[in-house]
Amino acid sequence: MITNLLVANRGEIARRVFRTCSALGIGTVAVYSDADADAPHVADADAAVRLPGNAPGDTYLRADLLVKAAAEAGADAVHPGYGFLSENAAFARAVTDAGLTWVGPPPSAIETMGSKVESKRLMAAAGVPVLPELAVAEVTEADLPVLVKASAGGGGRGMRIVSALAELADAVASASAEAGSAFGDPTVFCERYLATGRHIEVQVLADAHGTVWALGERECSIQRRHQKVIEEAPSPLVDDTTRARLCDAAVAAARAVDYVGAGTVEFLAATAPDGTVAFYFLEMNTRLQVEHPVTECVTGLDLVALQLSVAEGAPLPPGGPPEFTGHAIEVRLYAEDPALDWQPQSGTLHRFAVPGVDAEFQLPPVSGEWSQRTTRHSRPRLRLDSGVVDGSLVGVHYDPMLAKVIAWGPDRVSAARALAAALAGAEIHGVRTNRDLLVNVLRHPAFLAGDIDTAFFDRHGLTGTSGLAAPLAGPESVRLSALAAALAQSAANRGAATVQGRLPSGWRNVASVPQRKRYLPAGAAPDEPDTGIEVSYRLSRDGLRAEGYDGVALVSATAEQVVLEVGGLRRSFAVARYPGLVAVESALGSVTLTPLPRFRDPESALASGSLVAPMPGTVLRLAVAVGDQVRAGQPVLWLEAMKMEHKITAPADGVVTELPVGVGQQVEVGTLLAVVPGE
Known part of the structure; x- marks a missing residue:
C-alpha cells in the first residue's frame, strides 16, 4: 500500500496528483x-525537497537526485507526472531498484514505446496501422512533404516539416540538435506528412491482471508547433464504428508491450474521398497526458486514483469502462504571444483569476439530472488545473504553460460557449498569454462545426484584424480603456492628496491646460513613436471633456472602477495598477497598458534595424556574420528559451553591421543581438 508519494515533477501536474493523494489520505512530497x-x-505538499539549481538538466532531469529525495522524505512511491523523466525507462528502474513503488508502466514497455522507430515496427507486427518510416537518405521528391521527427521524446520538439528536398539536410540537422538537447537522443527519422490530418488519441488503462480498458478518444488537432493547444472528448467527427476500430487498435498496442497503468495511444487520422476514416499509429505516451481531464470529465473517473490503485497491484473495477457522458473541452493557457511566432513570455503574474470555476484538479460537482438518457443539466461546469497563483513568477527555465481550463457540458456547443466566456472574463495581469487566440478559436464557425485538423491555424490565419490571434479588445475598446486608466489614476491621485482631495485632478475655475496621460498598448512597439495613445481631458463643472472621445461622458470614477457612458450605453471598467503596468477589464475585452513618460529620452532610442532579444534565453546558432547581405525574413540566429527554439530574422533587406553575441551566450530581454539597417 502506498502511504507517502513523491511527485518527480512540478507545476500543475504535481498539484493535480497531490489533490488525489489528499483525498485518498496519502502523504505527499514535492521536489523543487x-x-x-x-x-x-x-x-x-506535506514535505518538499530542494534540487539545487534551475536548469532542468541540473534538477528535474536528475534521476539520482529524485531517488535520493524520495529516500530523504520517507516516500515509498514515485509518480513521474508528465514530461521530464516520465517516459525514461532508466528512471523507472532506478525507482524500483531503490525499493520504491513506480506509478507507471513497466520499464520494458517504456523502453519499447520510447523509440518511435522501434514502436512503429512492433505496432505493424501487431496489426496496428502505421505510416511507413522513411530513411533520411532515401527521401525523394515524390515523398514530399515529409515530417522529420525525433525518435525519442515528444511535445513537438525535434520535429520539422520539409516541403523541398533542398531543405531536408538543414531540417534534419536542426531537429537532431533539438532532440539531443531536449531528450538526450539525437536520432531522427522521416515519415509522410499529412498536412490536413487530424490528431486523435485513445486513453488506455491496464492492470497487472490482464485487463485493458480503452476509455474512448480525444480530439487534439488544434496544435501549434506540433504541440496541442485545445483538446476535447469525444471527437466531433468520430462515429461509433471508427471509435470501435480506434479502441481496438489502442488495446492491441497496449497488449503488445504488456502495458500496465495509464497511457495514451496516438493516431493520425485522415478522411478518404469516400468518407471512410483511415488512421495510423503515431506513438504511445507511456504516462498520464496533459489532456487527461477531458477524459475524466466525460467518464467520471479519477485517472490518478486508478493509476495509484493499479500500482498497488489492484485490478481495475469490474464491469468495464464507463460510457461517455456529455462533452468536455480543454485549453492550454500559455504565457506566449501567438502573433509573434508563439514567443514565450516571462515576468510576474500579478493577478490570475478565472470566473465561474467550481472545481480545481478534480471532477466538477454534478447537480441536476445527468444521465445517458437526458441532456438536462443545471449549467456547464468549469474546472481549473493551474500551476500558478497571484504573484507567481513565470520564468524562462520551463514550459510556459500556466494552466489548463476545462469546460464540461451536455453537448459540444454549450461546453465551447462556457469555456470561451470564462476565458474572456479571466483576469490575467502581468504576462501576455494566448487567451484571446483560444477564445477566438472556440467561437470560430469552423471550430463549432467540427471542421478542424492540424492545419487549422494555417488555414484560418493568425495575424490581421480578423486573424485568430487578434485581440478581443478592438482599437476603440483600447482607447476607451486608456481613458478609464487615466481617470482612475486621477481619482487615485486625489484620494492620496493631503489637501483639497475632493476636487478633481487638474480642476480650474477657468479653462486651462488639459490633463495628459500616455500609454503603450500591449503588442505595440516601444520604439515606434506613433504606437502610443495620448489621453487629453478636462474635468469641469460641465463634466468630462476628452479630446477625440465624442459622445463619451463620465458617470463615476474611483481608483479601481470607472463608469463611462458611451453613445448612450454605460460601460464599466475595472482598473488595476502595478509597477509599470495598468490592466483594464471590461466587457469589451481585457487591455494591458504601459504608462509612458510625456517626453521620450532621445538616448534610449535604438539604432535603425536593431534586433533585440524578445525573451531571456541562450544563443543556439548563428546564421550570418558581420558584413553579410541578408534579405527580409532571413534567419539571423536562433535562441533557445522555455524548451523551444526561436528564430530571429532580419527585419529588412540589408547588411549585418553588428553581431555582438556568440553561441552559448545567455541574453536577457532587450539585449542587442544584431543590427541590420534597411537598404
Missing part, C-alpha cells in the same frame, strides 16, 4: 528547483 522555491506545488 531554486526557481520554484515559492511555487504553488511546493506549498501544496
